[in-house]
Amino acid sequence: MNAQNVHNTKPLWTSSDAQKATGGSVTVPWQCRGISSDSRTIEPDDLYIAITGPTFDGHYFVAEALAKGAAAALVSRRPEGVPKDAPLLMVDDVMEALRELAAAARERSAARIIAITGSVGKTSTKEALAHLLGAQAPTHASRASFNNHWGVPLSLAALPVDAAYGIFEIGMNHAGEISALSKLVRPHAALVTTVEEVHLEFFDSIAAIANAKAEIFDGIVEGGVAILNYDNPYRLQLADAARTRGVCGKNAITCFGVHPHATLRLVEETLGDNDGVGVIEIDGEFISYRIGAPGRHWLLIGLAALATVHAVGADVRQAALDLGAVNSLPGRGQRHDITVSDGTATLIDESYNANPASMRAAIALLATATPGPGGRRIAVLGDMLELGDESPDMHAALANYLTRSKADLVFTVGGQMAHLHNVLPKTLRAGHGARSDDLAILVAAAVRDGDVIMVKGSLGVAMATIVSALHHINPMPAPRAASNC
Secondary structure, eight states: OOOSSOOOOSOSEEHHHHHHHHOOEESSOOEESEEESOTTTOOTTEEEEOOBOSSOBGGGGHHHHHHTTOSEEEESSOOTTOOTTSOEEEOSOHHHHHHHHHHHHHHHOOSEEEEEEOSSOHHHHHHHHHHHHHTTSOEEEOOTTOOSTTHHHHHHHTOOTTOSEEEEEOOOSSTTHHHHHHHHHOOSEEEEOOOOSOSGGGOSOHHHHHHHHGGGGGGOOTTOEEEEETTSTTHHHHHHHHHHTTOOSTTOEEEEESSTTOSEEEEEEEEOSSOEEEEEEETTEEEEEEEBSOSHHHHHHHHHHHHHHHHTTOOHHHHHHHGGGOBOBTTBBEEEEEEETTEEEEEEEETTOOOHHHHHHHHHHHHHOOOOTTOOEEEEEEOOOSOGGGHHHHHHTHHHHHHHTTOOEEEEESTTHHHHHHHSOTTTEEEEESSHHHHHHHHHHHOOTTOEEEEEOOGGGOTHHHHHHHHTOOOOOOOOOOOOO
16 A cells, blocks of 8 residues: 555655564564555555454465565564565564554654545545645545555555645444544544434444544544534534534634535536536635536535645645546446447446445436437446345335436345335336346346446445446347348
């Protein structure tokens, strides 16, 4: 894992500095320019972290990492097949040592630190913000969705000394998980994108989810800023939680939204097939922005990013101009032209994950899409996981959104989506499968020229299987002319 938008002119860690941070022992001197826990994607001069999980042990891949040019490996034992003179940092506990590296990286940094959480939009907002701040000063951000108990310290330990901004995504499934990570990151600004009905399997209510998200304020530094969605029903609960943690004073809580009292207020919006355009009001000034991804949810992601730019004192007007280069992420709304037997169709890939809020946003996005002549709007929807006892009702409730979205066909995948399939009008029911690979061939065969197909479901349902099938449709050969013989 390497820093984003930062050109490392100095080593990230020397063996001496890493030894001081962790209390470990060094076999031979070394220095690294990045950090990775994945031997498959490790880059030369990375420090390889041999994390051990319930189903894997990174120590088995140390030799591979070193062979690929890793500067050294952080280990709790000498792995088999590794020479005695191999560059190692030996510690008692790899995960604890990684947290100590992360804490040391945060302690030595002069960067403005931003932490992001929320039920929806964490990664997209983080990526947008990394682009905006990266255009103004050296910026480091956590990669992909590295937002859990190992991803956050891994991202923080990779914070370069010369970064001006550091952006860290923090996620959770259970109460108490965000608090420890926030205390490690110690943000100057903490953004909660929104609070929605996700992970209800592990919480009694959405209000309890809001309490868990509010843990992001546990580690906020003195003088820090909370950034909240004014239009979310749990804004006041989050604001009270922030004040309880000492976030107080003038402008200590910044809000974005369409409400007239929002600090950054969206006053105009125009949605296109491939982008969104908005006008915000801030401090009596009006600023236009365009974001290069379609859907109202992306327009609001841009608004949240601009609110965070404002909160950390960066140039909002410049950031508004730079938003035009922000596009949808893989599995989060990217559009692709796919070849079908009689022409070309459009694929909207929303396959990365799903919950009721993001599913509604994706259905709304499908509604704004313009099919080609004779084309149809097709939704391919997989189970939304971790919704607990309310899951059947939440899946069935999507029928109202689909009928209003001008969808022509709906394919469904999974045991919970069967509840939706059963209440859909028969004219919309295109097919249902227990698993994504059961349905992939059926979906691919149904697509024709001009169609717009949106694929979405929770990561555990593997909707990417259907996306792959759509990318690999083999067009039927043109019929041969009839013979006169």
